[in-house]
Amino acid sequence: MAPEFSKPLAARPTPIPGVVLYDLPVHGDNRGWFKENWQREKMLALGLPDFGPVQNNISFNESAGTTRGIHAEPWDKYISVATGRIFGAWVDLREGPSFGAVFTAELDPSQAIFIPRGVGNAFQTLEDNTAYTYLVNDHWSADAQGQYTFLNLADETAAIDWPIPLDRAELSDKDKAHPRLADVVPMAPKKTLVLGADGQLGRALRAAYDGEANVEFATRADLDLTDPAALAGRNWKNYSTIINAAAYTAVDDAESPAGRAAAWAINVSAVANLARTAAEHRITLVHISSDYVFDGTAAEHPEDEPFSPLGVYGQTKAAGDAVAAVVPAHYIVRTSWVIGEGNNFVRTMASLAERGVKPAVVDDQIGRLTFTEDIAAGIRHLLESRAPYGTYNLTNDGEPASWADIARRVYELSGRPADAVTGVSTEQYFAGKAAAPRPLNSMLPLDKIKATGFTPANAADRLAAYLAGSAAAGKSSAARGMG
Known part of the structure; x- marks a missing residue:
């Protein structure tokens, strides 16, 4: 027939x-x-x-x-x-x-x-x-x-x-x-591997995917990304997605000879190893970018702005972005001023407020905080919605603020006067110190990720909730200690 x-x-x-x-x-x-x-x-x-x-x-x-x-x-x-x-x-x-x-x-x-x-x-x-x-x-x-x-x-x-x-x-x-x-035992989906699982974002991703059997978490001790042999030894046929939350983030230390080498090894060479693996096995690669890939001279930095990094850290992040973008199935998630579980600016300011310290804080760097729970939620949204591959800005939403503005708000939320915080310029703050150059404007427009159906939470709301949660956790810990 x-x-x-x-x-x-x-x-x-x-x-x-x-x-x-x-x-x-x-x-x-x-x-x-x-x-x-x-x-x-x-x-x-x-x-x-x-x-x-x-x-x-x-x-x-x-x-x-x-x-x-x-x-x-x-x-x-x-x-x-x-x-x-x-x-x-x-x-x-x-x-x-x-x-x-x-x-x-x-x-x-x-x-x-x-x-x-x-x-x-x-x-x-x-x-x-x-x-x-x-x-x-x-x-x-x-x-x-x-x-x-x-x-x-x-x-x-x-x-x-x-x-x-x-x-x-x-x-x-x-x-x-x-x-x-x-x-019949249903066939389980391919696995997602989260790298950098012990960092601030890694811990937020653990919470976001808690209890999901098809999501694995790896620290550097589990998988050394700088070692091609370690990557080659894994059966990548069983994976659909790699979320790379591993990074060298010591901005100032990256300016030293040892720090420069470490930053390039983790932020570039390791990303190249991952990109090769992802492309070869048709795996979706999610890579975390930074506002430091820009010099901060523009009023805001859309996803397609050409790179203009000022220091070594920014240079390595820009190079890592360029490498990750070669992977056919990739999401580059560009963020700024990250706050999560662990040591960070907000916790430092809250500690200073509690001790009655009156700090000088930079007031000419402008941006928005990004809480790791929202980065994790945004990553999950991009993957589950099958949004078009590419680069997406992802910060919390709301009005731009300086580091000094945020510090004052932390003081107010901690029951201390906002005027205890003195604003100073970046140049004044780092005078006489070995420090990396920083972008003065870190505003990342959110139109692209919003168009996929994701609505980032307001930064001010997240800040209040974060401090309330930290205070509650502190009281709970103290109560356990008394017991």
Whole structure:
């Protein structure tokens, strides 16, 4: 039976998320037919993921009624018929709300279907001498078979209406023995790896992903990013995302010979190792950037502003951004004035207020605080919403303020007079000290990330809540000590 000729190339969604059926143009005459079975540029334009096939397999089936499946493999598949005709059946065996969803269709050479990792695939031949082809994005191995998820072809819940009843079809003994849906362990999603898990942002990411089995956390002791051999020793096929919260952030120390070397090693060389790994294994890389990649002379710094770093730290962050941007699937999250769990400016000011100290604080550097819980929430939003890849500014929202303004507000919230804080210029504050140059304006516009549906919290509100939480934690700790 000849395929239908001259259909336009088209994509049709199905009830299973990520499973898409494609109509393929087939050109024929008295000699036979020809088709472009998979044409990357055209398929990407239709929305097919750039899934990176590495192996092409063909299943030849001599007789009509040959039935294979239901197998869910740990890779993506693009399936088509080379010759003949099949009845295809697909069941979602992935962990999640669509588990158990079913889609069936007859396919001839004028159609193809994309099957994401974890969706069970089965087919029954409707003609003799049918050839069924697969493009897959991982190499088959005996070890990989241990990661398959199977479903019985006769499962009553899926209730697949096989054109040729299974008792008259050709099945393997293995396929007959597969479990029913109630006994299937769903295929877990690929894992997310959070690096720098002991830092301020790393701790916030631990809280944001608390209890999620598919998220792993690593400190430098667990995985040395500056060592290519350490990265090469990990099985990256099991990961979909790397969140790089690891960084050298000692701005002033970076100006010393030892600090310069350390900053370049962690902020650039390690990022290059990660970028190579992410690109090779088609992993999404989330990388944290900084306002220090700019010189602070503009009124605000949009995502596409050219780099203009002033000091070594800013130079290494700019270089790291450039490297991370090479990864096809990347989010560069640019932030400023980070506050989280651990030593930071707000806690220092609160401690000074409690002790009655009257500090001099810089009043000509302007920006907005960014609390780590909001950075973590923004990262999660970008990943889960599948926002377009690229660079996103992410700070808290609200009116710009100087460090002195923030210090005064901390004093007020701590029950101390705001005028205990004296404002001084950056030049005055660092006179006679070994210090890195700093951008005077760190304002990062938030329009781009807001357009994805994420609304950053107000910085002033977060500051009040942060101080209230710190005070409550301090009282609780003191009470435990008294007990």
